Amino acid sequence: MTTTEELVAQVNKILDDIGIDLGELFEDFDPVRLAYTLSRNASLLNDLREELERRVGETAPSLRFMDKKNRDPHLQWIYRKKHNRALALERLHSAITAHKMALALLSANYTFKLGRKEIPIDAITKENIEKVKAVEKPVKLGRLEILPHLAYSGDVLRLLSKESIEVREAFKFIKGKLREKGTIRTKSIRIEVEYFENNRLKKARLDLPANADIEMELRKRFGRRFRWRVLTFVKTKGVLINNHYTVDNLALAYASLDPEKGAEKLGLDLFRYYFLTSETERVSLGLYPDIKLCVDCHYSIFDLPFKGEADFRTGYGSMLIIRKCEMESQLSGKRADISMIPNYVLGGVLLYGISNWDEKKVSEILEIPLESLEEGLRKFVISGLHKVIFTEDEIKKFEKFMPKSDRAREFLALLQG
Numbered sequence: 001m002t003t004t005e006e007l008v009a010q011v012n013k014i015l016d017d018i019g020i021d022l023g024e025l026f027e028d029f030d031p032v033r034l035a036y037t038l039s040r041n042a043s044l045l046n047d048l049r050e051e052l053e054r055r056v057g058e059t060a061p062s063l064r065f066m067d068k069k070n071r072d073p074h075l076q077w078i079y080r081k082k083h084n085r086a087l088a089l090e091r092l093h094s095a096i097t098a099h100k101m102a103l104a105l106l107s108a109n110y111t112f113k114l115g116r117k118e119i120p121i122d123a124i125t126k127e128n129i130e131k132v133k134a135v136e137k138p139v140k141l142g143r144l145e146i147l148p149h150l151a152y153s154g155d156v157l158r159l160l161s162k163e164s165i166e167v168r169e170a171f172k173f174i175k176g177k178l179r180e181k182g183t184i185r186t187k188s189i190r191i192e193v194e195y196f197e198n199n200r201l202k203k204a205r206l207d208l209p210a211n212a213d214i215e216m217e218l219r220k221r222f223g224r225r226f227r228w229r230v231l232t233f234v235k236t237k238g239v240l241i242n243n244h245y246t247v248d249n250l251a252l253a254y255a256s257l258d259p260e261k262g263a264e265k266l267g268l269d270l271f272r273y274y275f276l277t278s279e280t281e282r283v284s285l286g287l288y289p290d291i292k293l294c295v296d297c298h299y300s301i302f303d304l305p306f307k308g309e310a311d312f313r314t315g316y317g318s319m320l321i322i323r324k325c326e327m328e329s330q331l332s333g334k335r336a337d338i339s340m341i342p343n344y345v346l347g348g349v350l351l352y353g354i355s356n357w358d359e360k361k362v363s364e365i366l367e368i369p370l371e372s373l374e375e376g377l378r379k380f381v382i383s384g385l386h387k388v389i390f391t392e393d394e395i396k397k398f399e400k401f402m403p404k405s406d407r408a409r410e411f412l413a414l415l416q417g
Contacts, residue, residue: 004055004056004085005084007048007051007052008052008084008085008088010048011048011052011088011091011092012088012091014044014045014048015091015092015095015153015155016153018041018152019153019159022038023148025037026147026148031106031110031112031134032129032132032133032134033129034106034147035103035110035112035121035124036124036125036126036129038099038102038106038121038152039103039122039124041099041152042096042099042100042103045092045095048092049092049093049096052085052088052089052092053089055085056082056085090154091154091155092154093154093245094154094155094156094245094248095151095152095153096154096245097243097245097246097249097289098151098154098245098249099152100286100289101150101246101249101250101286101287101288101289102147102150103121104142104287105143105144105146105147105287106121106147107121108137108140108141108142108287109136109137110134110137111134111136111137112124112132112134112135113132113133113134113135114128114131114132115131119132138369139366139367139368140367141269141272141277141285141287142269142273142287143265143269146253146254146257149252149253149256149257150249150252150253151248151249151252156248156249156252160252163256164259166259166260167259168255169259170255170260170262171251172251173255174250174263174266175247175251177263177299177301178239178240178247178250178251178301179239179244180299181238181239182238182239182240182295182296182297182298182299182318188207188208189208189209189210189214190206190207191205191206191208191214191228191229192204192205192228192229193205193206193222193226193227193228194226194227195222195223195225195227196226204222214228238292240270240299241288241289241290241291241292242290242292243289243290245289246288246289246290246291250266263304264304264305265305267301267303267304267305267317268304268305268365270288270291270301271305271317271320271321272365272366273287273288274294274295274321274324274325275324275347275348275350275351275366276343276344276347276368277343277344277347278346279293279294279325281343294325294328295318295321296325298314298318298319300314302316302317302318302320302321303315303318304317305317311356320351320354320355323354324350324351324354327350327389330388331385331389334385334388337383337384338379340379341376341379341380342372342376344366344368345372345375345376346376346380348362348366348368348372348373348376349376349377351365352373353386353389353390353394353397354390354394359373359374359377374401377401378401380398380401381398381401381402386398
């Protein structure tokens, strides 16, 4: 059985080899072979992580916290061993995250087929790899160009040290954007109510939306004999991606891809991610590990792609995503009425309704076929749901997709009740 130090050396050697081997693989891009290699590497790294975590446990304090005069050489040796083990474990976590992101990116952009049958990436083996074909999906998520720049070896800082000053500055800028806490937004008010029921004084606590008419709501529930007080405001907060391995990999990849516009490209990719997928899809996609399923406050990274818009204001991109997430909740239970509209087209329909953009601009931003978007808009109008989730001003935008003939309009009115 290997010692822990031998295991740490083995981990570092394997990660170094992975970095070299994958670098060569990207020179001749083959989605099937890349997917097979990444899947095999991820399985190996997960086994190593489990074994190293079992042995390492909690890390010891750093040497720099000890008084120089009182440092015992034997203690220094123990602390150094612990430090090296912790570094190896951190490197493993970062490498595993990079592999997960790359595999999710390939799955989001390609369908893998063995004959006529679709297969998941982990079903690609050494025996069938020559028979598997990768078919591009009509709508893509993320950006395939970042694949060569992820930290598959887990050593983010060493990879960054080989880059130019411009890349390092872009890395710091993107990482800062991803680590910022969203601007706090009051979501609801938690109140305590005292009321009479059967001539007995009772208490209740409940949450109401921040913009609710509190007196009116309470009168509906408790009649006229009540009094209330605010306990607290329920506010949204927190970072967009609560995983520093994901943040490091994204910052390194986009900074290396384009030091000048990397942050803007990442902001647009994240914006498209929220509009082209449903909340259910985001649970299982794994494209950006530990990203918020829904955005409920302002993040400045979503402003970067839209600063050139005529009606731009702070929170431009975030507010569009917040509205989209709210409308996803409104459409819950009504999805059967628009079952023929794919999720990515539905995202385009919603963006068309809540923004000032026409269908061509929406198609360009989300990179979805214009014909599919126009067809989706017509089907959405026929369902009548545009009158349910959009405001009166927004509904007017959908008039151009209403049936043209009087008979068709009459039939549509009867259909919608």
